[in-house]
Amino acid sequence: MPLRTVQVDVDDAIFQAALNRATREGKAIGQVIGDFLSQYAQGATAGAPTSYTVQSGDTLGRIAQKLYGDARKYPLIQQANNLANASNIWVGQVLVIPPLNSTPVPATPVAPAPAPTPVTPVTPPTPAVPTPSGATPPPQPSIQWVGSPNFNQRRSPDDITAIVIHSTANNRLQGVIDWFNNPNAQVSAHYTIGKDGKIAQHVRDTDRAWHAGQSVWKGRNSCNDYTIGIELVNLNDGQDPYPEAQHRANVALCAYLCYIHNIKVDDIMGHLDIALPPGRKSDPRGYDLNRLRREVAAALGEN
């Protein structure tokens, strides 16, 4: 796959990073931009780079080594871009690079950085764009981008109005990741949640994953066109439990997706609810979808 190189003005990078931070921290965007601009001004006078486009094979550590001459300074970049997970960067992403002598803003809680893994040249996950809503934004759960070749474009990238919950009929997250990475499989979903609550993302929200097959929801066919598919690792035999950690991660992910895409909680359904002909699918067998909807609504501040 050819390398994607994206040219973005530094002002755009600053704006996007500021928007992310303002959303997360509930601050006025003007205040956050002011902070960034003062960092930018310091960096510019010091002759330091102010933005960087992620290349194939980069980690935050390697970027810090390239730009600062010291890989251990990567938390500065992580914090300036408000990255909860140091591994969650992608080729083509434009990072704000703070000057080396800048003091990290103490208000930003940064999770302990896991060992950063090199990024592969894949299409980026969709940046979180908040929808106008009075609700408190649910936090973005930790998501590991794993990619899949099995997807195509939605006719309209923002036509995302429902969520389909599946179970994988296997018992290993890595098995699902491998299968969805096999081009012969011709199947995928946007996300899979392991029994331990780990969330893997195979396809970005704005692309069309292949999970629903022949299907209909509220009179509209071909649910892949307009839904996000979430797989739960489970044998789907009606006996295998869905552990609490997995359920909690699903609530957090669904609440986040409902918030950023403006999806109604009533439009979270199971594969069994939409498959054609009726009865073709039974997943997610044994999973309490009513409880999921209730808890997602609570996480969104709805009653």
Ligand SMILES: [Zn+2]
């Ligand atoms: Zn299914």
